[in-house]
Amino acid sequence: MLKIPDHQVAGHEAGAGKLGPLVDDSGRFYKPLQSGKRGAEEAAFYESFSSNTKVPEHIRKYFPTYYGTKVMKASTGVEHPHIVLQDLASTRVNPSIMDIKIDSRTWGPEASDAYIAKCLERDRESTSVTLGFRLSGLQVFINDESGFYKPNRDFIHKIGPDDVRVNLRKFVSSNPSEKLDTVPDCSLGSSVYGGTNGILAQFLPAKGDKLHDIYPTYTSHDQSMFINGFPCKNPSNISTYDFKNLLLSQKAFQLSKVGEMSRSRCNRLLSYFNMLSSVISDYNSTTAANIANPNTAAPQKETRSCVSTDVHVNVEFKKL
Numbered sequence: 621m622l623k624i625p626d627h628q629v630a631g632h633e634a635g636a637g638k639l640g641p642l643v644d645d646s647g648r649f650y651k652p653l654q655s656g657k658r659g660a661e662e663a664a665f666y667e668s669f670s671s672n673t674k675v676p677e678h679i680r681k682y683f684p685t686y687y688g689t690k691v692m693k694a695s696t697g698v699e700h701p702h703i704v705l706q707d708l709a710s711t712r713v714n715p716s717i718m719d720i721k722i723d724s725r726t727w728g729p730e731a732s733d734a735y736i737a738k739c740l741e742r743d744r745e746s747t748s749v750t751l752g753f754r755l756s757g758l759q760v761f762i763n764d765e766s767g768f769y770k771p772n773r774d775f776i777h778k779i780g781p782d783d784v785r786v787n788l789r790k791f792v793s794s795n796p797s798e799k800l801d802t803v804p805d806c807s808l809g810s811s812v813y814g815g816t817n818g819i820l821a822q823f824l825p826a827k828g829d830k831l832h833d834i835y836p837t838y839t840s841h842d843q844s845m846f847i848n849g850f851p852c853k854n855p856s857n858i859s860t861y862d863f864k865n866l867l868l869s870q871k872a873f874q875l876s877k878v879g880e881m882s883r884s885r886c887n888r889l890l891s892y893f894n895m896l897s898s899v900i901s902d903y904n905s906t907t908a909a910n911i912a913n914p915n916t917a918a919p920q921k922e923t924r925s926c927v928s929t930d931v932h933v934n935v936e937f938k939k940l
């Protein structure tokens with residue numbers, strides 16, 4: 621049976637007479653095709669991505685399975701085409717979900733003046749313009765008694781860089797809370813954002829990826845050494861500090877060469893990476909402060925063992 625998803629954190633919502641996503645009992649998510657080029661391009665992306673056998677598994681596993689498009693009765697009660705995707709929340713119990721919108725400008729080249737004005741207002745009142753990305757919404761499971769930390773969308777759209785950072789911290793904390801005096805412990809920051817399976821590492825090419833095949837537009841004249849996808853001249857001298865602060869910015873340049881993303885868009889993605897990276901550092905410095913002065917530091921939970929993982933400097937030599 622089709623129903624409105626329980627776990628949607630952002631975007632168009634289905635309601636009385638309103639077009640929005642639906643889910644069914646078999647784990648499928650039906651996203652109404654947006655009008656004009658927007659919907660056509662989104663469907664074309666999924667068609668191309670799902671049929672491209674050169675996309676490596678460690679990238680593909682972060683995307684929902686695509687089941688094509690289907691004309692069906694929409695949330696409005698009227699027939700409408702939908703993109704059919706795997707419902708990523710259906711196999712999870714109490715899933716924590718975050719929706720990030722990358723870029724400082726959120727309209728396409730053929731947008732109408734009215735649409736540009738609407739987007740511009742939202743980009744300016746959120747961190748899209750200042751940070752190059754914004755938090756569109758999130759939910760974090762606290763416990764059975766308290767349920768989810770799920771801030772109101774209008775509130776989340778208007779927060780500044782400091783509060784974005786607090787919310788990125790809450791997302792990986794064992795103590796997320798509405799209360800302003802609770803310091804998020806970031807105890808899962810190292811494993812969710814950092815570490816070999818974390819978000820940061822997953823954006824980087826892995827050993828054996830053939831960038832030429834995956835991204836045909838990439839043409840390199842240089843033979844380079846890479847550490848986790850970062851160009852590197854002398855790998856034995858790389859410290860974790862260098863990895864985060866220097867090599868991360870080189871990564872933006874590399875990304876801008878491998879795909880069709882512009883250099884400026886890559887820099888905005890980098891701004892997001894940098895903030896994730898700094899959340900990992902927050903946890904490490906809180907832990908250091910805790911060791912130095914156990915009476916004044918923020919309370920820590922047992923999950924502290926995550927601290928050792930950090931952003932791994934995973935040495936993988938690679939020649940392109």
Ligand SMILES: Nc1ncnc2c1ncn2[C@@H]1O[C@H](COP(=O)(O)OP(=O)(O)OP(=O)(O)O)[C@@H](O)[C@H]1O
Nearest residue numbers: 627628629630631632649684705706707708709719
């Ligand atoms: N495959 C999926 N499985 C489960 N939930 C999903 C899936 N795709 C999206 N969602 C949920 O729906 C929300 C909105 O999705 P999305 O951002 O794709 O739509 P939109 O904002 O309405 O459209 P767009 O961003 O394309 O303009 C997400 O924040 C998430 O909560």
Ligand SMILES: O=P(O)(O)O[C@@H]1[C@H](O)[C@H](O)[C@@H](OP(=O)(O)O)[C@H](OP(=O)(O)O)[C@H]1O
Nearest residue numbers: 629630631632719721738755756757773777
């Ligand atoms: O993802 P978010 O940040 O929650 O916000 C929604 C998202 O930006 C949609 O792209 C937008 O629709 P359009 O781009 O189609 O206008 C929608 O506007 P709406 O609520 O005015 O429909 C927003 O609510």
